[in-house]
Amino acid sequence: MKQIKWIFVMYAVLATASIMGIGVAISEKSVIGVMGSILLVVLVMGMGFKTKRKMRENGQI
Template sequence: MKEIKWIFVLFSVAAAADIIGIGIAIAEESIVGILGSIVLIILIMGFGFKTKKKYREEGRL
């Protein structure tokens, strides 16, 4: 059985919440909210992939 990597669960939940935020910002017609959410999702996904690469290089995946 594989061990759960909680940091990746956190990244995925944060990314999903931010995608929801993009939808809410679109519904509210908030350009600032849309752009802020897009920047945030790029950062979250970037940190997630960076962390995954680090774990893979360390042999922890």
């Protein structure tokens, strides 16, 4: 059985919440909210990929 990597679950939840934030900002007609949510998605996804690369290099996954 594989071990759950909780850090990746956290990144996935944060990315999902940020994507949902884009939808909420669109419905509220907030350009700043849309831009902020897009920026947050990019940052969270980037951190997730960076973490995965480091863990792979260290042999943790």
